[in-house]
Amino acid sequence: MKINQELCVGCGQCLPYCPMGAIERGKDTSRINWDECVECGICIRQVKCPVKAIYEPKETLEWPRSVRKVFSDPTSKHENTGVRGRGTEEVKTNDVTARFKRGFFGIALEFGRPGVGTRLGDVEMITKVLAEEEIVFESANPLTFLMEDPRTGIIKADVRNEKVLSGIVEFVIPQENLERVCTKIVDTASKAKCIFSWTIITRFEPDGTLPVVARLENIGIKTSKNMKVNVGLGRPLRED
């Protein structure tokens, strides 16, 4: 995003809207820090700029800058990148897609958050380690699409420095690998000091229980009781 320096009157109204603090106030005008801006679009959509000085330049939609908007702006349409949204429909439609089957767990790690963001190259700290575990990254996930080779977890050189609000890494593991993979993630995170939130997706057992909760607790990982439950209303229903 950019601010037209000819038009801007430096009122500063737009500053508090930016989740990245990327709008900087100069002597007479405000400017957007081009390197820090994640192209989330909040300023252009929400700020009532008195002189309509905020605009989206054509570079925003040019590769590799275009990936910023894809990962940061939930309203963006992604024709130019071939990437659809930040992540998949995860558990939301699992009753119809059966992406996560009995005997397997889905794991999603979300890097960055508003105010901090992430450089796409930074997710490699984890993706490279996961690749060593022979994890298969979700092919419909846009971050997988940005890997040079999903078998190595290495992010393409031309997008490594692109800053985004957040990026999600998604994969499925056979249930017997749960302890090994989760321990590895926790160990790497503590060494690498990278910021991420993470979740696990699982089917309910036929009796309605969730054995994964106790297994995670055994290796020191606490689960939240506030859970996102797919209630099984989707049709056609796919059990597995």
Add this chain to the structure above:
Amino acid sequence: MTHSMHRVGSDESFQEDYVVMSRPAMGINHVGCTPKIQRTLEIIFAEGPTNIGSLTTQENMTMGLDPQKLIAKTEDNSPVMCCFHERSKVVNVLKRLKEEELGLSVVVTGLLDNVQSICQEVGLTPHSVNISLGFHGQD
């Protein structure tokens, strides 16, 4: 980040706190599903949600979102996202969705025990779940 299951708070604070989302599965049952999404929104509005947000109109109820306008602007890929603070309203919404066999997927975020008891009352078998494992790292 914005995910409903990452919200933190005491069990007490989640007692009467439900996020309800509905959407079709792209590429499987999304073609021509606009009327189903519209009907879902009607059922939700009839029950009176605490709030509802829309990516299409870029509004929520505190910003003065107009239900009719939102329903009119619905497309085959419009997700439904709202929240309720009364268990009974969630029960009523799910009952209607089940009776009318709309067939869109629905997720409810809340304390597991509460969501399971709602499902039992409505006659639903919970299919799968997304569980927060918290956060790692530092700024």
